[in-house]
Amino acid sequence: MRADLRIVNAAQRVEGPLLFLKRSVDVGLNEALHVIGPDGIKRLGRVATLDEESLIVEVLENTAGLGVADTVVSMLGEPVCFNVGPNMLGRVFDSVGQPLDGDTPIPAMRRMRIDGMTINPARRALPRDFIETGVTAIDLMNSLVRGQKLPLFSGGGLPHDRLATAIAQRARLRDSDSGEFAVVFVGIGVSHDVAEGFRAAMESSGALGHTTMFLNRADESSSQRLLTPRYALTAAEYLAFVEGRHVLVIMTDMTNYCEALREVSASHGEIPGRKGFPGYMYSDLASLFERAGCLHGYDGTLTQLPILTLPGDDIGHPIPDLTGYITEGQIVLDRDLDRRAVYPPINVLPSLSRLMDYGTGEGFTDADHPALASQLFAAYANARRVRVLASVMGQEGLSDNDRDYLAFGDAFEERLISQAMARTLEESMAAGWQILGLLAESELTRLSNEQIIRYVRPEKARA
């Protein structure tokens, strides 16, 4: 790190988030700097454009109060970095990695670039360790594995925070040796009560000591909002790949992040893309989500659980659409289920876990798990189809077989998806076999004869 290089009297113009300077020192592209106004506040910035005479600085914080004559710029001589070190767990930080809890700053063991470095795909290990969350719709139907990035697609008023908190409290590996775990909670543009609710829940389950929080409040500037997940993921990378922990990063709410991206892009005068979001939003989101994963030769892993509230409950909106193309599946919360008091209101059909096939089955969970999940999916999809038929002409026009499906569909939502308490995978599977007993055997085309005899017939007999 080079010494603090101060430039005085170089500012020529302030325009939105951009500060135009005369170039009097040797700086490189993307290097970080502090812009200090007459108010004495240090604002983080980075070099966006430079030529032989001048340079343009993108100020990453609020530019209110900045002038031309009395602005001092101090160059840091390197890209934006975050000082990370031991004892980060149990702490609360603000958008730009400063302690919010009034405690002393953390000892800087390492300086890591907040943008992270692109993981070499050849060094990635395939995520295959099944995480048991206690939620049947996830464990049985859309299994989560360590190193995965699996977002919750939700909507305003749906219980995504409750679900995320429950997963953070409960997630564990099935074998006893689950290693050191940690939770990084990233509140992006969240209100105080959401952050406090999460903190209280972690405290009550005794897991606060394993939790690091990064909070960007709703009233902070948009450019800061873009920094928050970067600081948090840098901390998560440190916890995972330096300290060797299994880190679960919960990011809420990514919709606020994308809105901020749109605002900052507009203030830069960039050409807008779909619904005004910048064309590079896919790449930008990927630079966050791709920081999840497992690496060869490292014990720690980084799992991401971002939360998105779908604008207008529209899954085709650019934010969920681009997210879905980057993440390894999605868990979709459903307003209809929520109205019918099904908790967790997860609609399994549009939900998906891409890595499920790698982390389930023989040697991972249970040899019959994939076939059971596949059969439940097929049957539930058919049940939904029959429901549409029945809604048009009533149950009278249905065949017996179709009526079985209607009963199955209700049981699926009320007895399998809905749960008052966490279930182990075994309990979830048992519930699954049980409701399959409602269907004729000839319908169970995705199960082998042995599976039917062993699991479904006893349930039928009991019924």
Added chain:
Amino acid sequence: MTEATVSWLSGPVLRAHTTGRFHVSDAILVGDNRLLGEVIRVETGGIVAQVYEDTTGLRPGDHVTSSSEPLSIRLRPGLLGNIFDGLLRPLAAMPGDTVQPGMRETVPVSLRYRPVAKQGDHMHPGQLIGEFGSGVVAGKHLVPPGVGGEIVSIAGEGDYEDDQVLCVLRADNGIETQLDGGHDWPIRRPRPVARRMRPREPLVTGQRIMDTLFPVARGGRAALPGGFGTGKTILQESLAKWCDADVIVYVGCGERGNEMAEVLNEFPTLEDPRSGKPLLDRTVIIANTSNMPVAAREASIYTGITVAEYFRDQGLHVALMADSTTRWAEALREISGRLGELPGEQGFPAYLSSRLAEFYERAAHVETLQGDEGSVTIIGAVSPPAGDFSEPVTSQTKRYVRCFWALDRDRAQARFFPAIHPLNSYSEDVAALARWWQARGNPDWMDHRRQILTLLEQRARLERMARIVGKDALPPRQQLTLLSADLVNEALLRQSAFSSVDRYCSPERQTALMQVILRFVDRAAQALEHDVDLERIAAMPVLRRLQRASEEVPEEKVAQFRLLMARLDEEFDQLERRESHAR
């Protein structure tokens, strides 16, 4: 070597003062880290260029060098079984856990070499000079395109590094060319061939819905569009695993890093059903994941197709999987926007269509310069926003491909894979491939195929009708159509990529399965004519056996289908006998 000095920098775009000569599309190296870039515009005394890598830390005054050649990659033996980035830099050999920017010297590959031509021979472009080693570094040493002449000297049999001179040619004008084990080729220029041939044989994919209903010819072009979660990647991976190409070039363009890990993790453990060797040994992976620089993403597609053509020129059949061409088009859009070009539809540059055409036209079944037969088949995934097939990339791609495998969200949500929608997909290669199926033991392939598609079409129509009048109100004949179509869907078209029995289905097993299913359809219709109750037919024990046949009759027991057929006939005979007795 010409030089320039950086004068202006913004993101990946730079301007530089020049002293020597620069040309549009020349490759450049920037700064101490030798970051790779490409000249976009040339002015008097200056250039505008884009850099393919992270430009953090660059500053005015940094020097730019260029060898006045367009962006090229070095084609050489030893590519198979390896993973590269979008500019063909080996990723496995890179130190550290993260991708490091900058061009480094490539590590030479040791090779066994055996000369075939001899001193004094007159060589034409594409002619065979010698042969390289064995296994993954096996290959032909051919005269590169555009070079020729008399052999002045040639290396004897022995071990060499790939950058050692193996042969010296003297052209008629006296200019000598030194040839080592590899050569550079500009990625945006198609490699020459003797002539293009018409499609004759299919690329057998081992996936029933593709081979049987919508086959792609060797040298053909196919698109695989689908919204997120419809199974594009799994299907691309299945094709890469089981299709009967000699070489697979797998381009991960702007997609997930874990997908590359999947390929690297799985392919060494799977066996090529034809050669018995690990699948990785026939695969080249080009990985430009979504968090790698966007400009290199644009180049990665061309890198992939150039590598594919290199193997094609050795007389091999190559399949190129590009996942996903939408990310490539978005990279074009991003760069175009930064250069201030006028945007076309949805912000994509106006030349999107011609770029797509150029890319897909590089797929072909050809006679190589050496006189061998080779092919490149392109299978491009498309990721339309919100699954809307009317968006520019999908609709433009549709103009240039011959096979369209439309993925369907409803099928995917019911976990019905491959989720290719049989009514929205098509193949223009069908007529050309009928003869091949005849030779492989299914003379009625065209008929069977049409029968199946008709059945599925009728099902869609009846389903709509049933929604209004109720299923029970349909006459038995139509209810039987629904039953038959469901059987075709479940037993023939559904195929699990994760089942060790069914992930690959040979043409013979496809034919046997199709025959027995269509026999059921025929016999059931006959039985209905003989007044057999539909419920009786639906309750036949053989029906369940048929539904699970693809899962329970493995490749090596295809003969069991004959037993199944006999069983089916027997059950129907019984049904009909009982019915006539009852009367």
